[in-house]
Amino acid sequence: xxxxxxxxxxxxxxxxxxxxxxxxxxxxxxxxxxxxxxxxxxxxxxxxxxxxxxxxxxxxxxxxxxxxxxxxxxxxxxxxxxxxxxxxxxxxxxxxxxxxxxxxxxxxxxxxxxxxxxxxxxxxxxxxxxxxxxxxxxxxxxxxxxxxxxxxxxxxxxxxxxxxxxxxxxxxxxxxxxxxxxxxxxxxxxxxxxxxxxxxxxxxxxxxxxxxxxxxxxxxxxxxxxxxxxxxxxxxxxxxxxxxxxxxxxxxxxxxxxxxxxxxxxxxxxxxxxxxxxxxxxxxxxxxxxxxxxxxxxxxxxxxxxxxxxxxxxxxxxxxxxxxxxxxxxxxxxxxxxxxxxxxxxxxxxxxxxxxxxxxxxxxxxxxxxxxxxxxxxxxxxxxx
Amino acid sequence: xxxxxxxxxxxxxxxxxxxxxxxxxxxxxxxxxxxxxxxxxxxxxxxxxxxxxxxxxxxxxxxxxxxxxxxxxxxxxxxxxxxxxxxxxxxxxxxx
Numbered sequence: 001x002x003x004x005x006x007x008x009x010x011x012x013x014x015x016x017x018x019x020x021x022x023x024x025x026x027x028x029x030x031x032x033x034x035x036x037x038x039x040x041x042x043x044x045x046x047x048x049x050x051x052x053x054x055x056x057x058x059x060x061x062x063x064x065x066x067x068x069x070x071x072x073x074x075x076x077x078x079x080x081x082x083x084x085x086x087x088x089x090x091x092x093x094x095x096x097x098x099x100x101x102x103x104x105x106x107x108x109x110x111x112x113x114x115x116x117x118x119x120x121x122x123x124x125x126x127x128x129x130x131x132x133x134x135x136x137x138x139x140x141x142x143x144x145x146x147x148x149x150x151x152x153x154x155x156x157x158x159x160x161x162x163x164x165x166x167x168x169x170x171x172x173x174x175x176x177x178x179x180x181x182x183x184x185x186x187x188x189x190x191x192x193x194x195x196x197x198x199x200x201x202x203x204x205x206x207x208x209x210x211x212x213x214x215x216x217x218x219x220x221x222x223x224x225x226x227x228x229x230x231x232x233x234x235x236x237x238x239x240x241x242x243x244x245x246x247x248x249x250x251x252x253x254x255x256x257x258x259x260x261x262x263x264x265x266x267x268x269x270x271x272x273x274x275x276x277x278x279x280x281x282x283x284x285x286x287x288x289x290x291x292x293x294x295x296x297x298x299x300x301x302x303x304x305x306x307x308x309x310x311x312x313x314x315x316x317x318x319x320x321x322x323x324x325x326x327x328x329x330x331x332x333x334x335x336x337x338x339x340x341x342x343x344x345x346x347x348x349x350x351x352x353x354x355x356x357x358x359x360x361x362x363x364x365x366x367x368x369x370x371x372x373x374x375x376x377x378x379x380x381x382x383x384x385x
Numbered sequence: 386x387x388x389x390x391x392x393x394x395x396x397x398x399x400x401x402x403x404x405x406x407x408x409x410x411x412x413x414x415x416x417x418x419x420x421x422x423x424x425x426x427x428x429x430x431x432x433x434x435x436x437x438x439x440x441x442x443x444x445x446x447x448x449x450x451x452x453x454x455x456x457x458x459x460x461x462x463x464x465x466x467x468x469x470x471x472x473x474x475x476x477x478x479x480x481x
Contacts (some may be wrong), residue, residue, distance in 0.1 A: 075430065076462040077423050146451055153459045237427075319430040337427050338407055 002385040003031045005107035006133070007098055007119025009090055010037040010055060013231075013297045014113045014135045015044045017182045017374075020204035021111075021133075022049075024378040035094070035101040036116065050105065054097025054118065059089055076150065078315040083157050087117055091161055094118035102126055109384045112175070114139065117158075120172040121165040129384050131178035136296035137188045137324070138317020139173055140181065178384055180377050183300065186367030187324050199380045202371030203300040205281065212279040219286055220255040223271070224352055227283055228291040229259040229298055230314075237337050239264055241312060245291055246272050248344035254352070256291075257283060289351045293336065294322035303330060306365040308357035310347045312336035329360030394471045397443070402426070402467075405435045418468030440474070447477050 004025055008015050015036070022032045022045065033050040034041050037060065041051050066085060073081055095118040102110070102122055110130040112119025123130035134140070144151040155171070162169045170176075179198045185191035191200045219225060228245055230238055242258065242265050249256050255271050259278045268274045280301060284290070290302040294311040299321055302309050309331030313322040325331040332347040339347075351357045372379070399416050406426070410416075414425055422428045428436070437450030453473050454462065 074427055075423055076459055080459055080463065146455060147457070147459075147462060148455060149458045150462065313429070333431065335429055335431070337429065338409070340407070340409075 001029050001031065002108040002382070003033070003105060004109050004111060004381060005101055005105055006032065006034050006036075006111045006113075007054070007094070007101075007116045007122075008034065008036040008041070008113045008133075009115045010040040010060065011115070012040070012044060013295065014115060014133075015041060016297070017135050017204040018111065018113065018133050019045050020374040021180070021377045021381070024204075024374040025381065028378060028382075030382075033101060033105045033107070035098045035119070052097055052101035052104070054094040054101065055090065056093035059093050062089075074315050076147075079150065079154075082316065083154065087115060088157055088161065090115070091117040091121060092164075095121060095165065098122040102128070109381060111180075111381065114173055117161060117172050120175065121161060121167060123175075124162075124167040124170065124172075125165055129177050130175050131180055131381060131384065132173065132175040134179060134181045136317045136321065137181055137183045138296065138320045140188060140194070141320065143317070143320050178380055180380065182377075183296070184364070184367040184371040186364040187300070187303065187328050187330075189324070189327065199377065200371055201376040201380070202368035202373050203297075203304050204374035204377060205301060205304060212277050214275065214279050214283070215273075218273055219257070220271075223253055223255040224289075225255045225257060225287040226289045226291060226348065226352075227257050227259075227278070227280070227287045227302075229278065229280065230293045230312075231295045231298065237314075241336060241339075244339065244341055244344055245348075247341045248348055252345065252348060252352070254348065257287065289348070291348070294318040294325065294333075296321050299325060300368070303361055303364040304368050306358070306362040308351040308361045310334060310344070310351055312339065328364055330357060330364055331361075332357070391471060391475055394474050395467070398467055398471055398474075401436060401439050401443070404439055405432050416467055418466060418471065420467045422465045422467070422470075423463050444474065444478065447480075448474055449477075 006018050006022055008018055026032055033052060034045055035052045035054040037055045038051045038053050070081055098118045099122055110119055110123040110128045111133050112123060112130055114132055114134045158172050159169045177197060181198060181200050182203050184200050184202045242260055246256060246269060250271055258272060258274045260274050261276050265274050284301060284305040289308050291310040292298045294313040295318060299309060309325050311322040311325050311331050312334050313319040314336050322333045326333050332350050334343055334347050402416060403411050414420060440448045440450050
């Protein structure tokens with residue numbers, strides 16, 4: 001039996017894959033503890049889980065206030081915001097709590113989410129064996145190759161974090177012991193170009209409790225069905241996008257099942273079923289395609305069900321992941337802010353009727369299954385002990 | 386080639402942006418030298434690539450948009466304006 005400490009940011013999409021791996025480790029008789037914001041963690045990892053508070057409620061409040069500004073950002077501006085107003089303050093605020101968790105829980109292995117940099121810092125400082133948990137592969141393919149000074153800027157931010165924590169400078173995004181990537185070669189492209197300590201285990205989806213009510217009888221069995229999710233609603237541009245997708249789908253005889261807050265789609269037409277939250281994993285077996293912003297989790301969940309995608313990336317890693325979907329042949333990319341009805345209608349028509357996209361999505365699904373998911377991640381973590 | 390005229394180049398960039406982003410952008414935004422790619426146009430990454438290709442086809446390999454961006458700091462990329470691109474194209478064409 002070994003002891004694993006998971007260090008995570010207060011982000012559901014980053015905690016869920018780690019939670020699937022943690023459940024697998026527990027089922028094998030290991031002990032697991034968590035360091036992060038208890039408020040976010042508890043509903044996802046269970047009330048019985050051992051949770052060490054790390055982070056700062058005041059930081060949550062600052063982030064909540066700056067959210068509107070974040071929604072207006074793209075590209076370089078979003079990257080600067082991510083590091084200066086989220087990753088670095090989160091690392092600073094979380095480090096004491098992670099140190100306490102290590103002192104108390106005494107883990108054999110620390111698993112640090114790629115955005116929970118405090119985990120990497122504390123592991124390095126304490127000489128612990130640690131793994132990176134990368135819930136998106138956006139950072140893997142040198143996304144700033146075309147902007148070398150941007151990569152330098154990121155490295156300066158990491159160097160300062162290292163100096164402040166008293167550890168030698170290193171790339172805190174990637175552990176030298178093990179990097180768990182919840183994707184596979186069929187999506188990211190030739191995985192063998194990465195070092196051997198990079199483990200491409202595919203998505204870890206199993207047994208996520210959704211517990212979201214859904215009006216199942218309202219699914220239209222006569223129509224093809226498409227799930228639409230933008231993760232976070234993105235202001236006016238999001239409202240425009242939803243309206244455009246709805247208009248695009250109507251003459252195609254498609255039912256849209258849309259995740260959007262109340263009021264974003266006023267008076268939805270009969271072919272549009274809107275709910276603030278969707279039980280996404282339960283719904284995917286009942287739809288024919290997915291429209292999304294190319295967030296890594298939603299993309300992988302769709303592909304794990306062999307579903308082709310229309311991707312409309314907005315910011316962060318999304319353009320990179322959208323590029324992966326297109327390169328894999330499993331989807332069509334549209335422009336989030338500017339695609340018109342015709343462009344979206346053509347994209348929907350293509351992914352629903354062109355067997356090549358469906359075949360490519362099924363190929364990615366097979367690759368995910370072969371990669372092994374949470375059990376494969378647990379295998380690799382056990383080997384670190 | 387005669388010396389490039391800055392106002393003609395600005396018009397060229399307007400046409401390039403309409404090509405890459407769709408004609409609607411000309412109605413939505415009055416594109417001047419001060420127009421920012423990030424804040425005002427919200428140019429998407431795929432559109433940056435298309436803009437680079439369009440400019441290379443129009444002016445030849447000397448106008449290397451990728452190299453232009455590669456030399457920039459994060460803050461410069463964030464505040465990149467249409468005017469700066471016009472100046473870059475003008476400098477590149479003069480340098481021949």
